[in-house]
Amino acid sequence: MKWLVAVLVSSAIWQGAAASEQVAASPTLSRIASAGEIAIGHRSSEVPFSYLVNDQPTGYAIDLCLNVIEGLEETLGLGDLKVTYVPVTPANRFILVRNGEVDIECGVTTNTPERRRQAAFSYPHFLTATRYVSLAEQHMDSVQDLAGRSVVSTTGTINIAQLNELNRTERLNVSVILSRNHEEAFAMVASGQASAFVMDEILLAGLVSSAAEPAAFHISQATLSSAEPYGLMMPPGDPVFVEMVNKELRDIYQSDTIHNLYEKWFLQPLPPDGRVLNLPLGPALAAIFANPEQHVE
Numbered sequence: 001m002k003w004l005v006a007v008l009v010s011s012a013i014w015q016g017a018a019a020s021e022q023v024a025a026s027p028t029l030s031r032i033a034s035a036g037e038i039a040i041g042h043r044s045s046e047v048p049f050s051y052l053v054n055d056q057p058t059g060y061a062i063d064l065c066l067n068v069i070e071g072l073e074e075t076l077g078l079g080d081l082k083v084t085y086v087p088v089t090p091a092n093r094f095i096l097v098r099n100g101e102v103d104i105e106c107g108v109t110t111n112t113p114e115r116r117r118q119a120a121f122s123y124p125h126f127l128t129a130t131r132y133v134s135l136a137e138q139h140m141d142s143v144q145d146l147a148g149r150s151v152v153s154t155t156g157t158i159n160i161a162q163l164n165e166l167n168r169t170e171r172l173n174v175s176v177i178l179s180r181n182h183e184e185a186f187a188m189v190a191s192g193q194a195s196a197f198v199m200d201e202i203l204l205a206g207l208v209s210s211a212a213e214p215a216a217f218h219i220s221q222a223t224l225s226s227a228e229p230y231g232l233m234m235p236p237g238d239p240v241f242v243e244m245v246n247k248e249l250r251d252i253y254q255s256d257t258i259h260n261l262y263e264k265w266f267l268q269p270l271p272p273d274g275r276v277l278n279l280p281l282g283p284a285l286a287a288i289f290a291n292p293e294q295h296v297e
Contacts (some may be wrong), residue, residue: 026240037082041105047206048265050107057085060265065106071248090156105233120242123292124229132196133204136218143222149195152177152185162224163198209275253289
C-alpha cells in the first residue's frame with residue numbers, strides 16, 4: 001500500500017511541475033494564472049454561436065469555451081478562474097485579441113491563411129459556406145441573380161472580400177453596401193434597401209428563423225465560397241496556449257460532450273424564443289470531431 005501512495009504522490013508532483021512549466025512557457029497562461037481570470041470575447045447576436053440572452057453571453061461557442069476553461073483549470077491546477085466577458089465585433093476582434101484584452105474569442109471567426117498571420121486558431125468547431133439571403137418574392141437564387149443589384153455585407157468579415165472578388169470576376173456590376181452588423185444588413189433586405197445580404201449560411205439561417213415572417217426570406221442555393229471552418233481565436237505567438245486549448249477540445253470532441261452541445265444548439269429550441277434551426281450534424285464536421293488533428297492548418 002505504501003508503494004502505491006508513493007507512486008501517486010510522485011505522479012502528482014511530476015504533473016504539478018509539468019503544469020507549472022507549461023504555464024511559465026505561455027504568455028497567455030501566465031497572465032491568466034497571475035490574474036486568476038480569463039477574458040472571453042463574445043458576440044451580441046450570432047445565433048446560435050455567441051449571443052446575449054438577458055444580457056448574458058450564451059451559445060454553442062460560449063459553451064465550448066467554458067468547457068475548455070474547466071479543463072484548463074483541472075489540467076494546469078489553476079483553481080476556479082473568474083470568467084470575464086468582453087464584447088467584440090467583426091471590426092475590433094483581432095485588435096482585442098492581439099492586445100491581450102481577450103484571451104480567447106468564442107464566436108464565429110473563420111480560420112483563413114490571411115487571418116492566421118494575425119491570430120492563432122483552435123481546431124475547427126463548425127463549417128459553413130457563404131450564401132446570400134433575399135426576399136422570397138424576388139425569386140433570387142443564383143450568383144447571376146445578383147447582377148446590377150445593391151448587395152450588403154458586414155464590415156470586417158471575409159464575406160466582403162468574397163463578394164468583391166465575385167463582383168470583379170463575374171462582372172456583376174453589383175453595388176456593394178457595408179453594414180455595421182448583421183442585424184442592420186438583414187433589416188436592409190427586409191425593407192428593400194438592399195436586394196441581398198451576403199454572409200455565412202448558418203448566420204443567415206439564424207436571422208431568418210428569428211424573423212417575424214421567416215417564409216418571406218430565401219437563402220440562396222448558390223454559394224460564394226466552399227465550406228470554411230470556424231475556430232476559437234487566440235493571441236498570436238503562443239503555441240503552448242494553442243496546444244493546451246486544442247488538447248481540451250480534443251477531449252470534448254472525443255466524448256459525448258460535443259454531441260450533447262451540438263444537439264442543444266442546432267437541434268433543440270433555442271433561448272429565448274424557442275426557435276429551432278434543425279441542422280443535423282453533417283459528415284464533414286463529424287469527421288473533424290473524430291480526428292481534429294487532421295484539420296489543423
